[in-house]
Amino acid sequence: MTTAPATPADPAAGSSPAPSGERVLEVDDLHVEFRTREGVAKAINGVSFTLDRGETLAILGESGSGKSVTAQAIMGILDTPPGYVTGGKIVFEGRDLLTLPAKERRATRGAGIAMIFQDALSALNPVFPVGWQIAEMFRVHRGLNRKDAEERAIELMERVRIPAARQRAKAYPHQFSGGMRQRIMIAMAIALDPKVLIADEPTTALDVTVQAQIMDLLHELQEDSGMGLILITHDLGVVAGVAHRIAVMYSGRLVETAPVGPLYADPRHPYSIGLLQSVPRLDQKRDETLPAIGGLPPNLLAIPPGCPFSPRCRFVAPECTQGDPPDLVEVGPGRFAACLRLDAVAAQVRAEGGATGAAAPSSPSLGANGRSNDNDGAGRADGSASESEEGRS
């Protein structure tokens, strides 16, 4: 752990008290592509981020943005073929995981970096009791005998607050509720005290009351053990209360990274602004049309030139649609955004009364220059916002 790479401390960590500044994971310029019959889908196009001990990084994005593929690449569980890591480094404890021999890489899984998945029912083996499955971690990785391993499994089940753990250890996955199954998966993931835990949509399939319990549990376990937590989600609400830093992904790139407070209060990238404005809020009733982001997420087989968000962006200008995608530039302490027109966007948002203020704009965001980025060509789906406007007048 003392062999952390000699990169300067990430300034983003400075704004929140919990992270200790000790680097546990560094992803540098990661590229992943899927070679399919239809062509090469560029799922990740140069993603870089760092994770400190005790830090919670939320990766936010829609389906197809590459957030889950990033997690799979870090874990080394990408399906190859069709998925290939075509560039970049994943440095964990000073070593690049991508160049490690398979055997050493396997040793980091579970003990170094562990992962929990969205669907606990399909991630658990239906024909073995859950206690046996948790104990397997100790038998295989730690070489414990069956009896000791089962004891440790029961301790873990108590730690993730499964009631009557000793009796329940003999039960099978289908005999548990969704929330309890997610707890069992968390128990398996933390069994070997990993330095990094990746949670891929851990609460998406759960009811809100249970969702709150699970987020609470993850938060508590992290504070106890000081592990770094990567939380992958599409839900802006879930991460607001627990993350230190947020990375917003779009079309296989990070478009904005920022400490959690500033991101929600003052998003800078048009996509982040659009996301925050388009979500209905529980604490306010707006009797107006939601300012939806028009269009569709891009087709990864044919990413448009220039900024990948430009076909859906309401601030688009001619320079956005040419050349290479914009790079992340520093826009504040520990804040980065990848947009060519940051100043113009900020000025316009201020004029409209703020990105998250009550006076959110309801201007239609049609596919701008009419360029349709979806290969089914049904770009007219963009028009709902403007149509609703017409409908009211």
Next chain:
Amino acid sequence: MSDDIILRAEDLVKHYPVKTGIIRRTVGHVKAVDGVSFDLHRGETLGVVGESGCGKSTLARLLMRLEEPTSGKVTIDGVDLYSQTGAAMRKLRRDIQIVFQDPYTSLDPRKTVGDIIGEPFDIHPEAAPKGSRRAKVRELLDLVGLNPEHINRYPHQFSGGQRQRIGVARGIALRPKILICDEPVSALDVSVQAQVINLLEHLQRELGLSYLFIAHDLAVVRHISTRVAVMYLGKIVEIGDEVEIYERPTHPYTQALLSAVPVPDPALAGAREQIMLRGDVPSPAAPPSGCRFHTRCFRAHELWLADRTAAPATGTQESAAEIAEEVPPPCRTEVPELILRSDGVGEHASACHFAQARTVVTAA
């Protein structure tokens, strides 16, 4: 019945038998919907929220008459839904249509969009004469924001949001009076959800539809609904205007549900008080006695604790089982009625013996 009411459900019950053994003996019933009554007014949106297993989808299927109820009555514009047969039933079905949750499984992959949206016209030929059907379908595609040129495409050629638009177009093809939306946006991406919500609102204004909007996302429901019903284990526990439910909830379950919803605002997320419920939802095959929520109710437990400190138990009146439940007696033994109860400002219907308003959603 008031002219204003387009659909009225009265004491609707649906029990599914639980069978076991070789001779399929009935050993119990899953009480999916257990005595639900409400009115849907013309042009309004009634949101129905609740956790999985609370019976909201069964309710949708009952209102569509995809299931026959165990007992109870539904009237649509004064016509009794469950006593209709043959042609009369078919005629009634034109008035009430549904949009399903999953746009990937609810559209036939072997049919073109034109066939899918035009199918209601095959069943109800009186709605559109044969020659004019293609034109009607194009009109519908245009209405839901899709390109009418795409009438010959197949569902797999569309994205999730566009497929949901196809589902909506099929739902409104017969110009129904009521559209039931069963989780219409929960399978969609965040940035596409808003587009579909806007579309539904736009159509409601254009066509004067009444919506029964079933969802588990309380923020979406608040945005779209005029009134909201909260369900727990097959019963409505609280129903009222959107403001009454979100700002002055009186039922502890509604309060817990609202407090658990994460708000996309870190400043508020830290400041909000969150009510953690004990355990999971009990099985609807064996719902708890009295108030069905009493096994998880924080308020009943608080009241019980306060009661005990005020007057120490004599030790003779309560049995061990009663003490183990740690709630006041009425919660355990009496089923609370869904009646108007005070919420501090006015009153709205709530099924709690100890209903009391509590602010859990702080206005931004």
